[in-house]
Amino acid sequence: MPFRIRLRPVALAIAIALGLVAGGAEAACYADYKAKREPPLQLHYGVIELPDNACGPAGAERAERLVRQRLRAGGWQLLQVMGVFGPEGLDSRRASAGEYYLRF
Numbered sequence: 396m397p398f399r400i401r402l403r404p405v406a407l408a409i410a411i412a413l414g415l416v417a418g419g420a421e422a423a424c425y426a427d428y429k430a431k432r433e434p435p436l437q438l439h440y441g442v443i444e445l446p447d448n449a450c451g452p453a454g455a456e457r458a459e460r461l462v463r464q465r466l467r468a469g470g471w472q473l474l475q476v477m478g479v480f481g482p483e484g485l486d487s488r489r490a491s492a493g494e495y496y497l498r499f
Contacts, residue, residue, distance in 0.1 A: 423482045424450035426458050427492070430471040439471070441495030442488050450479060465499040 424445045431438050443465065449458040463473040489496050 423447075424454075424458075424479060425481070425485060425497075426462055426479045427477040427484075427488055428462050428466075429474040429477065430466050431474055432471050438474075439495050440477075440491055441499065442485065442492045442497055443499050444497055445479070450481075455479065462499075469499055 424447055425442055426445055426449075427440065427442050429438065429440055443462055445454075445458055445461055448454055449461055458479050459473070459476045462476055466473050
């Protein structure tokens with residue numbers, strides 16, 4: 396039985412490393428942006444959800460690339476990524492984004 400008791404922490408560590416056990420380490424990541432489409436000229440401000448690896452300073456280029464790709468698929472051209480933030484910034488941006496809140 397002692398072998399079995401020591402094996403559980405190792406199995407849990409492996410499961411966490413493989414992402415099989417959800418933990419508090421994962422945080423939602425979002426970006427707000429400005430985009431355009433023409434003709435005729437249309438502008439919008441929106442909020443988009445991104446994968447965790449696009450969060451933080453190291454993921455800034457990846458975040459911009461992902462936003463650009465998703466908008467292009469919807470017929471829009473990215474003008475600017477305003478910022479990348481966590482779930483704490485969603486409520487303050489919901490009204491401004493309107494129909495483009497988490498649309499893409």
